[in-house]
Amino acid sequence: MRVFCVLVYYVVLGSYLNTFAQKAEEYIEIAKKRRNIGDYNGCLANLNKAAEIEPNNAKVYGIRANTKMMLQDYKGAIEDYNKALELDKNYAKAYGGRAFAKYAMRDFEGAAQDYNKALELAPNDAAVYSWRGFLSYANKKYQEALADYNKAIELEPFDSKLYADRAMVKAALNDRQGAMQDFNEAIRIDPFYAKNYRDRASLKIENNDLKGALEDYDQAILNAPKQTRYYIERGNIYLKLKDVKNALHDFSKAIEIAPTDVAGYYNRGLALMTEQSYNAAIVDFEKTISMNPKYTDAYIHLGVCLSAIDKHKEAVQNFDKAIQLDDKNAKAYFGRGIAKASLKNNTEACADLKKAQELGYNEALNAINNVCK
Secondary structure, eight states: OHHHHHHHHHHHHHHHHHHHHHHHHHHHHHHHHHHHTTOHHHHHHHHHHHHHHOTTOHHHHHHHHHHHHHTTOHHHHHHHHHHHHHHOTTOHHHHHHHHHHHHHTTOHHHHHHHHHHHHHHOTTOHHHHHHHHHHHHHTTOHHHHHHHHHHHHHHOTTOHHHHHHHHHHHHHTTOHHHHHHHHHHHHHHOTTOHHHHHHHHHHHHHTTOHHHHHHHHHHHHHHOTTOHHHHHHHHHHHHHTTOHHHHHHHHHHHHHHOTTOHHHHHHHHHHHHHTTOHHHHHHHHHHHHHHOTTOHHHHHHHHHHHHHTTOHHHHHHHHHHHHHHOTTOHHHHHHHHHHHHHTTOHHHHHHHHHHHHHTTOTTHHHHHHHHOO
């Protein structure tokens, strides 16, 4: 009878412990599902329960750290990675995750040490090579970055992002041909990722291939039609090609998509200036300033437009504001000098023009010769 009771005890205890462990796994699975739908707080709540049930489960802390990373709680993530590694010193992904968190907190040396440890434990992890490569790239250690991306691509030859990232490294090393080949390969693997077209366009601009850059922006916008930055950047290429009509179309489209984004109004103001539509440009620059009262260049261009329609006093006020925001801005002094000269205040105009030249604005020299007599 006693033996039977002992057996029953252990069967019940084992069942209880299995249920205990199973509940922790259930919370982890629920947490993953919550994270997949963007419910990070719900994810953390379930992981906290899992940690209470299994406080010595390194995986729980690792997953919770990853979730905190998504919430940009880097300090909290590092604390959880530390706990995970305390429980499992061979947890390679925890070293990799902690490295990324340290990078975000600008602990570059600590990040490099963790990436090295992660690769010591998992020497065939392409992701860690790419992360370490990115760290080296950010610190301008381009040859080290290139070596890591080469290794990552050797391990994962069909990952388009690796080619795109290596292209940026090659561009930094002035290997434009190699960079172009990598962008081409990235796009061949994934022709629907808009950013690769945009980045290749930037390289084409450096090569003075503006028409080729336009073609890439066309494709980028086709793939990401709500990305306002692409319209603004394409608009600026149109301006370089003196195609103001299409530039204005792109800047207006950017405003239509994101009416609270100051960049659309500011750039459209610049385009309107090029065709001497000063009154319309003034409206856009005033809108820019109402949205961002510390936008120095907007005050300068507003001042230029006001001077162009003979509102020199108002122009001086805007140049004053620009100088208050940035007292080393040569263009602001030059613009104010020209406006004051138009108001026949040659003494102050001469002082401003000389200040502009002193700050490196050599175009002020001709004005100085005319005003400072």
